[in-house]
Amino acid sequence: KNQVEQSPQSLIILEGKNCTLQCNYTVSPFSNLRWYKQDTGRGPVSLTIMTFSENTKSNGRYTATLDADTKQSSLHITASQLSDSASYICSHNDMRFGAGTRLTVKP
Amino acid sequence: GAVVSQHPSRVICKSGTSVKIECRSLDFQATTMFWYRQFPKQSLMLMATSNEGSKATYEQGVEKDKFLINHASLTLSTLTVTSAHPEDSSFYICSARESAAAGYYEQYFGPGTRLTVT
Numbered sequence: 670k671n672q673v674e675q676s677p678q679s680l681i682i683l684e685g686k687n688c689t690l691q692c693n694y695t696v697s698p699f700s701n702l703r704w705y706k707q708d709t710g711r712g713p714v715s716l717t718i719m720t721f722s723e724n725t726k727s728n729g730r731y732t733a734t735l736d737a738d739t740k741q742s743s744l745h746i747t748a749s750q751l752s753d754s755a756s757y758i759c760s761h762n763d764m765r766f767g768a769g770t771r772l773t774v775k776p
Numbered sequence: 777g778a779v780v781s782q783h784p785s786r787v788i789c790k791s792g793t794s795v796k797i798e799c800r801s802l803d804f805q806a807t808t809m810f811w812y813r814q815f816p817k818q819s820l821m822l823m824a825t826s827n828e829g830s831k832a833t834y835e836q837g838v839e840k841d842k843f844l845i846n847h848a849s850l851t852l853s854t855l856t857v858t859s860a861h862p863e864d865s866s867f868y869i870c871s872a873r874e875s876a877a878a879g880y881y882e883q884y885f886g887p888g889t890r891l892t893v894t
Contacts, residue, residue, distance in 0.1 A: 673819070703883070705885075710867075710888065710890070711887050711888060712780075712782075712869050712871070712885030712886050712887045712888050713820070713869075713885045714885065715882065715883060715884075718882075758819065758820065760820075763810075763873075763883050764822055765822075766812075766819040766820040766821075766822075767819055768817070768818055768819040769819065771817075
């Protein structure tokens with residue numbers, strides 16, 4: 670069982686809509702949780718990073734939340750664009766990675 | 777932001793041969809670099825942590841004699857897949873860590889190398 674679980678595995682939304690992706694982790698201790706965007710055949714690009722004392726972090730249309738007590742994080746994307754179509758990966762301590770959520774934004 | 781490059785982007789080799797993949801931090805010095813492997817629709821799997829001037833630290837289950845890592849300078853780390861077999865076919869990605877303000881560090885990933893072993 671992966672120590673970092675993401676849901677859903679895939680998601681299709683219409684352009685302009687919002688969506689929320691989930692990440693649960695089971696490992697300790699905690700240093701940071703990071704969300705990445707990965708286009709097909711490319712390396713991941715960091716979107717947000719949160720440490721233990723932070724429970725929300727925004728980067729443009731991306732807002733990440735963290736609940737260190739329940740070991741859950743979410744990534745909220747507002748006003749989606751076609752270019753948001755990609756895999757979104759969360760990582761725990763930059764060492765353990767989830768399998769990602771494949772987001773497809775349709776016109 | 778900082779840029780990390782990988783070379784080559786794609787390589788096809790025959791079974792039994794060795795392949796070297798380079799990872800470079802182009803505009804910053806990286807004392808620590810990481811190598812990952814990613815199979816289709818799966819998560820990134822950390823293979824090893826590469827520290828400049830010292831031996832790499834390998835994750836459990838990763839054969840250090842098969843995946844040779846050299847971090848000879850602050851801007852270059854190499855991964856050599858020795859005696860490659862078809863099951864080594866994968867997407868290999870490196871990342872480099874750059875210190876940032878307030879105790880943060882940023883992690884920049886290379887574009888990846890698609891290895892196909894025939």
